[in-house]
Amino acid sequence: MKVPTKLVSAFRSRSAFLLAAHINPDGDSLGSCLALAEGLESLGKKVLIYSREGAPEFYRFMPGHKKIKSGIGKMPDKDTLLVLLDCNSPERAGLERQPCNASAVIDHHETESLFGDIRWIDRGAAATGLMVFHLLRALKIVVTKSMAVNLYTAMAVDTGSFRYSNTSPDVLRVAAELVEAGASPGMIAEHLYERWGKNRFDLLNLSLGTLEIRDRIAVMYITRDMFLKTGTAEADTENFANVPRTLDIVRISVLVREVDEGLWKVSMRSKGQANVAKIAEAHGGGGHRNAAGFKIKADFLSVIKTIFSEGGKVLAIK
Amino acid sequence: MKVPTKLVSAFRSRSAFLLAAHINPDGDSLGSCLALAEGLESLGKKVLIYSREGAPEFYRFMPGHKKIKSGIGKMPDKDTLLVLLDCNSPERAGLERQPCNASAVIDHHETESLFGDIRWIDRGAAATGLMVFHLLRALKIVVTKSMAVNLYTAMAVDTGSFRYSNTSPDVLRVAAELVEAGASPGMIAEHLYERWGKNRFDLLNLSLGTLEIRDRIAVMYITRDMFLKTGTAEADTENFANVPRTLDIVRISVLVREVDEGLWKVSMRSKGQANVAKIAEAHGGGGHRNAAGFKIKADFLSVIKTIFSEGGKVLAIK
Numbered sequence: 001m002k003v004p005t006k007l008v009s010a011f012r013s014r015s016a017f018l019l020a021a022h023i024n025p026d027g028d029s030l031g032s033c034l035a036l037a038e039g040l041e042s043l044g045k046k047v048l049i050y051s052r053e054g055a056p057e058f059y060r061f062m063p064g065h066k067k068i069k070s071g072i073g074k075m076p077d078k079d080t081l082l083v084l085l086d087c088n089s090p091e092r093a094g095l096e097r098q099p100c101n102a103s104a105v106i107d108h109h110e111t112e113s114l115f116g117d118i119r120w121i122d123r124g125a126a127a128t129g130l131m132v133f134h135l136l137r138a139l140k141i142v143v144t145k146s147m148a149v150n151l152y153t154a155m156a157v158d159t160g161s162f163r164y165s166n167t168s169p170d171v172l173r174v175a176a177e178l179v180e181a182g183a184s185p186g187m188i189a190e191h192l193y194e195r196w197g198k199n200r201f202d203l204l205n206l207s208l209g210t211l212e213i214r215d216r217i218a219v220m221y222i223t224r225d226m227f228l229k230t231g232t233a234e235a236d237t238e239n240f241a242n243v244p245r246t247l248d249i250v251r252i253s254v255l256v257r258e259v260d261e262g263l264w265k266v267s268m269r270s271k272g273q274a275n276v277a278k279i280a281e282a283h284g285g286g287g288h289r290n291a292a293g294f295k296i297k298a299d300f301l302s303v304i305k306t307i308f309s310e311g312g313k314v315l316a317i318k
Numbered sequence: 319m320k321v322p323t324k325l326v327s328a329f330r331s332r333s334a335f336l337l338a339a340h341i342n343p344d345g346d347s348l349g350s351c352l353a354l355a356e357g358l359e360s361l362g363k364k365v366l367i368y369s370r371e372g373a374p375e376f377y378r379f380m381p382g383h384k385k386i387k388s389g390i391g392k393m394p395d396k397d398t399l400l401v402l403l404d405c406n407s408p409e410r411a412g413l414e415r416q417p418c419n420a421s422a423v424i425d426h427h428e429t430e431s432l433f434g435d436i437r438w439i440d441r442g443a444a445a446t447g448l449m450v451f452h453l454l455r456a457l458k459i460v461v462t463k464s465m466a467v468n469l470y471t472a473m474a475v476d477t478g479s480f481r482y483s484n485t486s487p488d489v490l491r492v493a494a495e496l497v498e499a500g501a502s503p504g505m506i507a508e509h510l511y512e513r514w515g516k517n518r519f520d521l522l523n524l525s526l527g528t529l530e531i532r533d534r535i536a537v538m539y540i541t542r543d544m545f546l547k548t549g550t551a552e553a554d555t556e557n558f559a560n561v562p563r564t565l566d567i568v569r570i571s572v573l574v575r576e577v578d579e580g581l582w583k584v585s586m587r588s589k590g591q592a593n594v595a596k597i598a599e600a601h602g603g604g605g606h607r608n609a610a611g612f613k614i615k616a617d618f619l620s621v622i623k624t625i626f627s628e629g630g631k632v633l634a635i636k
Contacts, residue, residue, distance in 0.1 A: 162480045163504070165505070172490045173494045179490065186485065187483070189478070190589060193564060197566055246511060247514050247515075247516060
């Protein structure tokens with residue numbers, strides 16, 4: 001993986017950085033921010049990490065997560081470089097305006113904006129965390145145990161712990177180096193997949209009860225009532241959309257949940273060539289070929305109809 | 319990983335081999351047999367692969383699986399070397415007698431017998447497939463695409479696709495080499511985790527309905543009626559025992575199913591230090607610290623009582 005020289009120079013020459021994760025941050029976005037921040041701090045730089053929602057509870061096992069701020073305040077320095085990680089527009093980072101005079105983008109998403117003075121977007125990279133690993137190496141920064149845990153988590157989240165087709169030899173070799181640097185695959189997997197509360201388990205069982213499969217598309221939903229009944233919130237639905245993927249006949253698996261009165265959040269997961277990012281983009285959302293999402297304000301039945309219809313079109317593309 | 323010189327010499331000097339998987343073979347046992355067989359054949363050796371149950375349907379995506387025989391017949395040669403893979407006694411391989419004059423064992427299980435003229439048992443190895451990879455390298459055999467698929471599957475099965483604590487840097491580096499040799503992580507994961515029939519999904523939902531959690535031990539069961547109702551068989555319960563592990567409070571997750579009138583098969587999965595192999599051994603079964611099983615002929619209620627009581631003892635060990 002080739003790190004742009006301009007990017008390496010910017011990190012070497014500047015003294016202050018604002019690292020921003022995307023809204024509703026996942027492990028890749030947060031792990032990339034945390035590892036890069038620690039690396040830059042080891043070089044004596046000033047760093048601020050911004051995530052609109054702070055660090056979600058689910059990710060509070062990640063070392064240094066307390067450094068993540070949900071507000072920006074005053075910039076430490078006027079030459080601060082804004083670095084968007086795992087996203088490529090200020091909007092996706094939850095920033096209403098560009099708060100710095102200069103900006104860089106490190107991302108691997110399909111959906112792309114033209115933002116950024118220095119842009120490193122590698123759609124072929126499995127995770128932004130993998131790109132950050134190579135950036136740290138280009139900066140000759142030694143990976144500490146906490147950086148290793150953050151980068152391993154970043155890659156694990158975006159490769160389904162090495163189960164998705166984006167699991168490249170580079171991903172596996174970097175993972176090996178991160179384990180040597182102190183990351184524990186068992187501990188990280190336990191945090192990602194085995195820390196469910198009973199109420200979350202009950203919510204999954206309730207939503208499985210709504211499962212409908214039609215023309216290789218599986219749809220299940222969660223209403224506000226179901227959240228209330230189980231004492232859960234939207235963040236508890238992480239990974240639910242993947243569950244119906246276990247079914248042989250399913251090519252696209254969709255989870256729809258009511259995040260506000262009449263406002264639905266749709267998460268789609270697909271197998272093989274079915275590109276669900278296309279559906280997300282058509283509704284102002286985004287993501288990757290096999291994992292994408294969007295929000296839609298409409299009545300429930302028309303949401304479901306839209307999903308089956310647009311999913312069918314995606315599956316028809318050979 | 320150091321491959322015993324004596325073992326390498328035996329593979330070099332002998333001309334015929336009987337490779338045997340363990341009964342109810344899993345991907346590690348089958349993948350190890352298939353990759354080693356192909357490697358030996360490339361050296362012009364005669365090889366027979368024996369698995370008492372043949373190749374279960376679930377694993378019929380593994381290249382060369384048709385070579386696996388459920389009977390031995392006449393030995394091709396009187397100097398044939400019996401090689402037990404992923405097990406270490408003729409009984410575990412479903413062999414009533416030792417059919418050859420010489421034997422070797424390649425295994426990584428906790429439960430150990432004294433069988434074998436040449437013994438290579440590495441409890442620290444994540445998978446027998448990993449050991450076979452190093453053996454092939456010691457024999458200077460080039461790993462083909464089909465060997466890579468078989469060995470990657472072997473390691474994926476025994477590391478929960480790199481989620482268990484046995485995921486070492488060596489496992490990840492070998493996995494990287496296997497991907498370079500042609501193994502596809504996405505395709506293999508799809509076969510292992512995403513090829514469920516709807517009836518299997520229904521069976522899981524039924525068994526989740528029986529879930530009982532007491533003192534950090536989760537137990538769920540499947541009766542013969544539940545198999546009948548969903549048109550499923552015992553082989554369809556693969557991985558079910560792992561599901562309640564997702565719960566934060568659960569340290570030991572147990573699946574009990576009725577395989578015959580009053581005969582129960584118990585599969586246990588644990589997190590961290592809880593050694594369920596101890597429970598399995600006490601009942602004539604076996605396995606690893608975090609995954610083990612046994613069969614028991616008893617009435618249902620006493621089986622459940624035994625599990626909670628012996629599970630509690632294992633959890634009490636600090």
